[in-house]
Amino acid sequence: MVAVTTLDRLAVDDLYNRYLWALDGGDTDGWMATFTRDAEVLEDQPDGTTWRGAGPAGLREFIEKYHRDPGFPGHQHRETTRMVMPGTDVAADRISFRSYVFAIASHPGEPSRLYWSGYYRDVVERVQGEWLFASRWIAPWRGAVTRSGLTTRSEPEGELP
Amino acid sequence: MTHGPGPEERAAIDDLYASYLWALDTRDEDAYAATFFDDAELIEEPPGAPMTRDRGADAVRRFVRAFWSRHEPGHQHRETTRIYLPDPEGRSDHWAVKAYVFATEFDESSYLASVYWSGYYRDVIAKRDGRWGYVSRWIAGWQGDAIEGFTHR
Numbered sequence: 473m474v475a476v477t478t479l480d481r482l483a484v485d486d487l488y489n490r491y492l493w494a495l496d497g498g499d500t501d502g503w504m505a506t507f508t509r510d511a512e513v514l515e516d517q518p519d520g521t522t523w524r525g526a527g528p529a530g531l532r533e534f535i536e537k538y539h540r541d542p543g544f545p546g547h548q549h550r551e552t553t554r555m556v557m558p559g560t561d562v563a564a565d566r567i568s569f570r571s572y573v574f575a576i577a578s579h580p581g582e583p584s585r586l587y588w589s590g591y592y593r594d595v596v597e598r599v600q601g602e603w604l605f606a607s608r609w610i611a612p613w614r615g616a617v618t619r620s621g622l623t624t625r626s627e628p629e630g631e632l633p
Numbered sequence: 634m635t636h637g638p639g640p641e642e643r644a645a646i647d648d649l650y651a652s653y654l655w656a657l658d659t660r661d662e663d664a665y666a667a668t669f670f671d672d673a674e675l676i677e678e679p680p681g682a683p684m685t686r687d688r689g690a691d692a693v694r695r696f697v698r699a700f701w702s703r704h705e706p707g708h709q710h711r712e713t714t715r716i717y718l719p720d721p722e723g724r725s726d727h728w729a730v731k732a733y734v735f736a737t738e739f740d741e742s743s744y745l746a747s748v749y750w751s752g753y754y755r756d757v758i759a760k761r762d763g764r765w766g767y768v769s770r771w772i773a774g775w776q777g778d779a780i781e782g783f784t785h786r
Contacts, residue, residue: 478640486637489714493731496775498782545783548733548751548775550713576735576751578775584735584751 476556476567483603484567484596488551491605495538496548503535504528507605508597516611546579547587565598566606573610589613637717638728642765646758649765650732654710660701662694669693669767670759678773680750708749710736720757727768730756734772751775 476484487506494502507513512526513534525534538544554571561567570593577587593609611617638646649668656664669675674688675696687696712734720727731753738749755771773779 482637482640482643486716489716492714492733493716496780498780498784500782539783545780546775548714548735550733550735552713576748576775578751580776584748586748 476560476562480562480567480598480603484569487596487603487605488554488571492549492551495535498539498545500532500535500539503539504531507531507608508599511605512607514607514609516609518612547575547577549573549575551592559595567596567603569594569596572613591617642760645760645765646728646730649758649767650712650715653767654712657697657700658709660706662697665697666690666693667766669770670761673767674769676769676771678771678777680774705738707739707741708736709739710734712754724759726761727757727759730754730758732756733775753779 491503491506493499494506510527511531512524513531515523515534517523523534525531551571551573554569557568557570559568570591572589572591574589575587576584578584590610590612593607593611594605595607596603597606598604637643652664653668655661656668669690671690672688673690673693674686675693676684676686677696678684685696687693712732715730715732718729718731720729733751733753735751736749737746739746752772752774755773757768758765759768
């Protein structure tokens with residue numbers, strides 16, 4: 473596997489951080505701009521199903537669910553513990569990552585609190601020199617991942633589409 | 634491709650941010666002041682209180698002393714999600730930075746930590762005489778301008 477260069481890692485850092493600021497700041501277009509045009513987003517739901525949306529319409533449907541939710545402003549999501557995963561092909565401008573994410577909710581008159589803890593399974597692709605999300609799978613920290621040995625396998629719960 | 638500082642600059646900037654937080658949380662006034670340039674501006678939007686804005690080395694020291702006087706020891710601040718933006722005044726050796734920050738507090742009796750506060754920094758940093766430091770730091774909770782993107786909905 474070709475190593476991910478330092479400069480590429482910095483560019484990916486910037487991508488992740490832009491995503492989070494846009495998510496938490498209500499910047500719908502800024503959030504959309506972190507994805508490739510045909511990107512896919514998947515999100516595991518509390519009932520165990522997985523929501524899936526692709527392309528500009530699917531991505532917008534996903535983010536507007538949060539950006540139109542009056543209870544969403546005040547959340548800050550933080551991503552840490554990012555790992556390059558098998559399946560990465562830097563020569564083909566494609567990197568697979570896994571990382572932790574958690575959210576803090578702060579609302580006026582209430583103490584800040586930890587709200588949610590989960591993980592991302594991402595594929596980022598370089599398009600015209602810019603790293604963007606081609607696929608993002610968002611899931612809470614529960615179920616198979618908590619005992620799957622994720623660090624040694626590419627996909628504990630099936631291949632990413 | 635990255636639009637921000639290069640690797641060596643980022644490493645030095647990481648050190649600046651870490652030095653600030655260690656000085657803040659360990660109550661090291663000299664180390665805290667040393668992260669700012671002498672003409673730096675410090676702006677704070679404290680929860681439930683009017684915004685404060687002050688400039689200069691003495692102001693930085695007054696600010697942090699006042700902060701410590703309002704809070705018991707035991708907080709740890711953590712900075713994440715940093716974004717580098719071009720300096721608004723176009724200076725090549727300056728960066729505008731925005732970043733998330735949150736604080737935990739540790740209760741010695743229960744041995745439990747909890748989230749205390751969540752907010753963000755808006756900074757201008759520069760390298761002068763080989764040293765990175767804050768030209769300005771704006772400290773605010775996760776409210777107001779930060780989430781103005783939601784206000785039109």
